[in-house]
Amino acid sequence: MENKTISYLNSKTWYRLLKVLYILFFLFLLIVNNVIAFGYRKQLNYEKTIIDCHIGEKSSPAKNFNLNGVKGYVYFSSSDFNNYDYKKFFITPTNNNKIEAIIETCLSASSFTEITDDFNGKIQNIYDAQRLRDIGKENSTSTDEQKITKFNNEKSADPLNINIDYKYPLFDITPEYDTNLFIEYLLLGNASIILIFVIGQRIFYYIVLGKIKPKK
Numbered sequence: 001m002e003n004k005t006i007s008y009l010n011s012k013t014w015y016r017l018l019k020v021l022y023i024l025f026f027l028f029l030l031i032v033n034n035v036i037a038f039g040y041r042k043q044l045n046y047e048k049t050i051i052d053c054h055i056g057e058k059s060s061p062a063k064n065f066n067l068n069g070v071k072g073y074v075y076f077s078s079s080d081f082n083n084y085d086y087k088k089f090f091i092t093p094t095n096n097n098k099i100e101a102i103i104e105t106c107l108s109a110s111s112f113t114e115i116t117d118d119f120n121g122k123i124q125n126i127y128d129a130q131r132l133r134d135i136g137k138e139n140s141t142s143t144d145e146q147k148i149t150k151f152n153n154e155k156s157a158d159p160l161n162i163n164i165d166y167k168y169p170l171f172d173i174t175p176e177y178d179t180n181l182f183i184e185y186l187l188l189g190n191a192s193i194i195l196i197f198v199i200g201q202r203i204f205y206y207i208v209l210g211k212i213k214p215k216k
Helices: 006-010 013-039 086-091 093-107 126-138 144-157 180-209
Strands: 050-053 064-066 171-174
Touching (some): 006 013, 006 180, 086 093, 086 171
Antiparallel strands (some): 050 064, 050 171
């Protein structure tokens, strides 16, 4: 019966090698799972992330909505709002379609180019909207015609949109995050890996030694 114990297996070179490989594979899976879990440590919450509109007051009251309320099929990720700063978010080229969708939702327009109530149809892109927002707020006592004239002059002098101040945001975003997926991957993932390896160990003992829990 001596060969039915774990001590007997430990005396075999092949078993010690197999045990080392088994442990290394176990640690490898734990590391991979924890790396994946770490990637979900700040998962964007679409329901709780709020966008506050600062445009569209003439056509409808200023409003706010969550990311699920943004028109169109626009994907937002946690990285979009890392250390969120309005100007940085606005001038990032990959955010253009997101900004257009936000502005469209704020104004409840059928398309971004149909902004007429606030800007007299002069908008060609998101930078026009921001420039006009700044001009409108800084020249609140001017007539619409004077604002549009100033807008045209500024745009002619600065066609690349370099000198926009971004003092008066078209919208503000308050991001909120969840840690649920991080906790699930961390706890459930690690627990599952441990359980599978313990079961695998017992199956191995049963096949080799004929017992699920052999003597040491």
